[in-house]
Amino acid sequence: MTDAVPKLAWKGVTKRFDGRAVLDGLDLSVAPGKSLVIIGGSGQGKSVTIKTALGLMRPEAGKIELDGKNVVGLSEGARRKLFSRIGVLFQGAALFDSLTVWENVAFRLINADGVPRKEARERAIEALDQVRLAPAVADRFPSELSGGMQKRAGLARAVVARPEILFFDEPTTGLDPITAAAINQLISDQVRRLGSTAVSITHDLASAQTIGDEIAMLHDGKIIWRGPAAELRTTDNPYVRQFVEGRAEGPISHAV
């Protein structure tokens, strides 16, 4: 890393569940405007890493800094202000069932930013267009969309307010390879268009290499490898090689 203040940094973050340290003194940072992808096996703490940064889980120890300021333990009001700078695409899209697609996309604009509904609808349809969803989709309910369309709507909701930081939680889980590739490309395009800092977690290596400038591997609550996305398949780190090659035998197997 350079000496510049990272956009987002985890410093010695520890989070335990039933005595087991899922994050064990995690140190990780991402520079402004860069896209970092965190990979790792199931149960290694990838989602917890994002949730601690979002304040949805509170770590037992350590600091999480946004632009150099610790955000652990912020009040609800301060957290809400912070969220105005953040966009999140959840694993299952997490669209609100009772609202139409455009109301989902415009949720923040209407309920937090006080944008009039007419203008919010226009901005939502524009955001839907950017993720290649037709205006006709705007008045449908989430249950009427395919998984890929729900992910696109979730992406539109994450980017509509032009956030400084974007989080992507397993953006391609449950999608076929072609739809997954389309989602990866859309994520990559949107991050570049907004110039946002992005943090993603995934098992999907193709996704990691498409959307990430850098990739970090999380294992046993710590980052055990970090490097440019292009080096993921050439590194000789035995953990990464086992993960990339999908072998059952290797240094990770004892932990599975």
Add this chain to the structure above:
Amino acid sequence: MAEAEAARRVANPLQVLGRSTLAAVRMVGSVGVFAVRGVVAALTPPWFLSQLWRQIVAIGFFSLPVVGLTAIFTGAALALNIFTGGGRFNAEQVMPQIVALGITRELGPVLAALMLAGRVSAAIAAEIGAMRATEQIDAMRTLSTDPFRYLVGPRLLAGVLMLPLLTAVADTIGVAGGWLVATRVLEFNPTVYVRNTLDFLQAWDVVSGLIKAAVFGFIVALMGCYHGYNASGGARGVGRATTHAVVSSAILIFASDYLLTTFFTHAAQ
């Protein structure tokens, strides 16, 4: 090992009692904190009026059929029972007054609340629980919107506002059920029945029932929100939350009914 541990726990009733007491105290504290946060969210801006309207329609309007049907059959059955029972000591003729008193003070609010516990509390717990399971509540927070203000506050307000109205409807229909049986089956004079009822009833009989209903409405909405909001464990957790919402609502309705009745009785003396 596990069996030995289980046996040891069963063998020590004091430990079981202590653990249960601690769990109960934790639960009461947790519900109390949740209720205070919910009330603050309901009474202070920003208000989500579209959500409030949606809940008013869901809780109030769509509960009318079930509350109305329950009230008419209860009023009718109560009239028959009072007439038959009262006949043992020549008190058949006070049946209209007893039906009116029983419905307005007790059965109207309690039965309407129990119907809402089954219909509304369960639905609230299932909806919010499913939102919890699918990360929709987390998503709402990341969209700079407080779930307590958006989800809990409007439901609590709608519960408190709608159950008294539903109870007023249940009172009217319940008394009408008694009137129907009295005039069609028991050959009471329709006009005299109505006049006896109206002459006997006092405003406080109705008002005390409506006050009870407001408290029950709060309980029904609170239990649905609390158990849904704290649901965990996927679909099974949502099912558990729904059951807990209905059962705890029903128990709290009966308990608070007794406490309120006691309070009103002492206040009237």
